[in-house]
Amino acid sequence: MVESNFALDLIFGALADATRRDILKRVSRGKHTISELAEFYAMSLAAVAKHVSVLEKAGLITKRRSGKEKVIHVEPKTIEVAAAHLSEYEQLWGARFDALEKLLAENRTGGG
Amino acid sequence: MVESNFALDLIFGALADATRRDILKRVSRGKHTISELAEFYAMSLAAVAKHVSVLEKAGLITKRRSGKEKVIHVEPKTIEVAAAHLSEYEQLWGARFDALEKLLAENRTGGG
DNA sequence: TTATCATTCAACCATATGGTTGAATCAAAT
DNA sequence: ATTTGATTCAACCATATGGTTGAATGATAA
Secondary structure, eight states: OOHHHHHHHHHHHHTSSSSHHHHHHHHHHOOEHHHHHHTTTTHHHHHHHHHHHHHHHSSEEEEEEHHHHHHHHEEHHHHHHHHHHHHHHHHHHOOOOHHHHHHHHHHTTOOO | OOOOHHHHHHHHHHHHHHHHHHHHHHHHHOOEEHHHTTTTTSHHHHHHHHHHHHHTTTEEEEEETTEEEEEEEEOHHHHHHHHHHHHHHHHHHHHOOOHHHHHHHHHHHHHH
């Protein structure tokens, strides 16, 4: 019946745009205000503010007021939700190529 | 300057729809034809075919002709591209909460 | 209080997206 | 050669998305 999982719609939808991924990258490195962010892009401030709002609705970032400005923070938990979902596909497929699995195997057998 | 990275636009865009995520999940478990997949959803065959086409353009699945049918296969490498991208944000943020990092630390120190 | 800076809101526009139906193609079976 | 089954294509529709501009709001500084 396709459980709607609106959260994932918003998260992946937010990640589907290069400007928003770039904003998320900058914000992952450290806090920024909207107008600081806007300087990097060839579009209006309002357009950047909309992108930030999309990221916020997806739960990928939060805004905190600080004086006149609003400071954008990354919300790493939400990124992990998306990452966890992707690993579901890999688990279903039975791939388990990744380094984590390799290390787990090594740990189990005591190998190095 | 926001490197467009069209591939990621398509991958995350494809994942932003619940029907497509469900198709990807089913296909991750095993091969399916378009009309098999279509039985699960309350929409026309053509609509499902469009969703499959979006997944294909993103490189998340491939179609192979087999007689009259076309069989859909998952393309796990592409899922890993998306997963790797997500882990970039986490690395930028400096989080490294995950089990992989823990194990790496244990391996480095020889702990168990 | 007024001016200023940062952000948001509203209206608008063009294009993309997700769905429909009906016709067209492609491969196999009769 | 014709029929049947599976998929694709084309035209169409409604709504969402990504951008614009100009006005409104919020918070500080003068």
